[in-house]
Amino acid sequence: MKKKLTQEKLGELLENGISEFALAGPEKASMAAIAKKSGISVGVLYKYYRDKDAFFDACLEKTLDELRGALQEIESRDGRMLSGAQAAIEAVQRVARERGDYLRLYLKIAASSSGEYAKKLADEIEGVSADLYRARIGQAAKNGEVRDDLDPGLFAFFFDNLLMMLQFSYCSDYFRARMERFCGGAPDDGALTEQLLKFLESAFAFSSAAVAHHEGEEAAV
């Protein structure tokens, strides 16, 4: 038989698919173009995936897998809010650099999907982190680690919103230009991390009690 597509080829196909879908959008992306870019014929593409939708789903699935993978790394850290936040920010920066296409595709999908499909997708993609963040913040509030006059769900939402916009700002031309406009040029990763942590730290804590608690610790030192 003619040589079967190697695993790498299949991976490349998905990567190119993700890239095309992210760049041109699911409608405009051309199956022929993706096949050509991957050095295969349209025929194989259709041997492996029933149709454009199925191929798109596969690209999306891979994207979500990768993003979930990046998330798990963060989740596995200790539960303290601040260190978690720092890890998350750095993960966003790394993923944006290494896997910008994934984020771009995610943005496209998020911007385009509608109706029940949107709901299904949101559950699938955001479910884990939503629950995790909410639980973590609720716990932190009980511990006195963060203020207790906040709604864990909404604060988790705001927290994730900041990370999400960070993602978009790193991966999308538009949002990057916007970020640069705000910062008066491309911001330094480290500085941005530091400032965002400061923003979050302050947002979450920073009730006098927490500060007092902190002060106590520091005093002890």
Added chain:
Amino acid sequence: MKKKLTQEKLGELLENGISEFALAGPEKASMAAIAKKSGISVGVLYKYYRDKDAFFDACLEKTLDELRGALQEIESRDGRMLSGAQAAIEAVQRVARERGDYLRLYLKIAASSSGEYAKKLADEIEGVSADLYRARIGQAAKNGEVRDDLDPGLFAFFFDNLLMMLQFSYCSDYFRARMERFCGGAPDDGALTEQLLKFLESAFAFSSAAVAHHEGEEAAV
């Protein structure tokens, strides 16, 4: 008379265009459908706009005009950070309700545009508010109204990010589903506003405790 009719028709045309582009996406939106919905022939549509792209640009322009209009209302308020924030949040909620199409289209564009065009667009859309927020925050820091150990540009960026995600969460099916997943159901507008203000207030160290802390520091100095 004839002109007036045309003027009205043109406005309707743009509205329908915005609606279609926002709903179906720039690729999938049909020129014929838009013309029909507006009660004119495709011919006229092409008489006024060279091609689909040009028409799309016009729709975008109108969208941005409207959004800028909404923004100006907020900007014209007094310069105190907190009241500004509250006004902005409420403006977002109102616009999302009244002009969801504009926000949906904006999201589509932000997710799609690339290269130089993205930059141009971002400057045009975000320029004013970016500059305004940065200046306002810088001023507030000088006044001791907010912490002074923060970068005005980045904090303006974070602030606007939160508003932007709020917009998306109100107008896009996907982001709405995500918000509901975080909040365990559709959040109440008032509660959300309150909590977000709390978040911001704290982030900017508005809270008396933080201020007191600051004051102490400053007194020491």
Added chain:
Amino acid sequence: MKKKLTQEKLGELLENGISEFALAGPEKASMAAIAKKSGISVGVLYKYYRDKDAFFDACLEKTLDELRGALQEIESRDGRMLSGAQAAIEAVQRVARERGDYLRLYLKIAASSSGEYAKKLADEIEGVSADLYRARIGQAAKNGEVRDDLDPGLFAFFFDNLLMMLQFSYCSDYFRARMERFCGGAPDDGALTEQLLKFLESAFAFSSAAVAHHEGEEAAV
């Protein structure tokens, strides 16, 4: 507006469709080829007919209308079996000459259709003549015009079978070749008519004259 397709163009389109479908078969016939042959673009074809199937149905409908029209002419004659048969044979010959494509398409469809569709089609196409022939033969049997020991349905069936094969033999290359093989060359229309009438006349044992003639012959022997 650009000139709307004239009625003639539309007629031509159907004719070319019928011709292509009859020649190449519904599967192989190419929409593009039909459009080109008709001097129009594929686009119009799809403006007038939803898809290939719809266009095919239109072609078939026209075919059946024409064939039914030819049939009606015969049916409107007086009810005597023999003159009806003669008219039918001559109609077949004329239609085969003038509208061979219709018969060819009919043959293709008859050969191809299956399942419930076949039943529906057969009812639509053959229903009228089946009922008519059966009634006419039943009546003729009562009148003593034809033998009364025959089943009107089956005899109508045999009668129509002979006409049907005549159709096929005139319009299909294969059946024409077969006919010529049987006859040792292309048969003369008049001779064929005469002989077929003789065959039918005898089969139905209508004409006392024919019987008398026979008697005479036999008596002579």
Added chain:
Amino acid sequence: MKKKLTQEKLGELLENGISEFALAGPEKASMAAIAKKSGISVGVLYKYYRDKDAFFDACLEKTLDELRGALQEIESRDGRMLSGAQAAIEAVQRVARERGDYLRLYLKIAASSSGEYAKKLADEIEGVSADLYRARIGQAAKNGEVRDDLDPGLFAFFFDNLLMMLQFSYCSDYFRARMERFCGGAPDDGALTEQLLKFLESAFAFSSAAVAHHEGEEAAV
């Protein structure tokens, strides 16, 4: 051993080919499906047959061989017209039951082939029986067994036409539905045979009894 397996496989391949071609039509039948059904790879199929057309020809050839075989059985009987006719009708009924695919494929071909190929095919398929029938009828006319005022070729043609339509009516969905429409339901094989024989007998004016019967009636009048 190996060869035997191949021989079996080849037979199976042809059977499956005939079945597919008869069912789906030459255009729609899929080479891959036929190979799979036969438990071989497409590769071997193309090793044995240059292309789809060649394979189709082989299927056709086998079909014709089988049909000729069935015919020979009838032809080997004694030469009396009536018993020959009865044998032929019963053979048609049996073949339709046992080898419906052959007849369906034959019908497809007859409906599709055109030009020189049609002629070649008709000669090959119909040649023998055409000659046989003509000769037999000519002889019967000389013997006084049938009327002598008929053209042996045309009468043979009419006779074969009736058998052919019987074939079609037994094997094709369309023609079966048509037959049932004429008969008011599925006819009984025996009744059909009896009536068709009556029709033929009368057409050829064979039976002295029928004539006598008539004579009696007429005398009474």
Added chain:
DNA sequence: AATGAATGAGAATTCATTCAT
């Protein structure tokens, strides 16, 4: 100037055929 029918390039998808293994 307005109309909307006609155009035709372009996209998805299929499947007979090839050929490396």
Added chain:
DNA sequence: TATGAATGAATTCTCATTCAT
């Protein structure tokens, strides 16, 4: 020699754009 994955031409159908009326 057998395999069956890969190829890519061909086909259907869509819709932005044009232009005769």
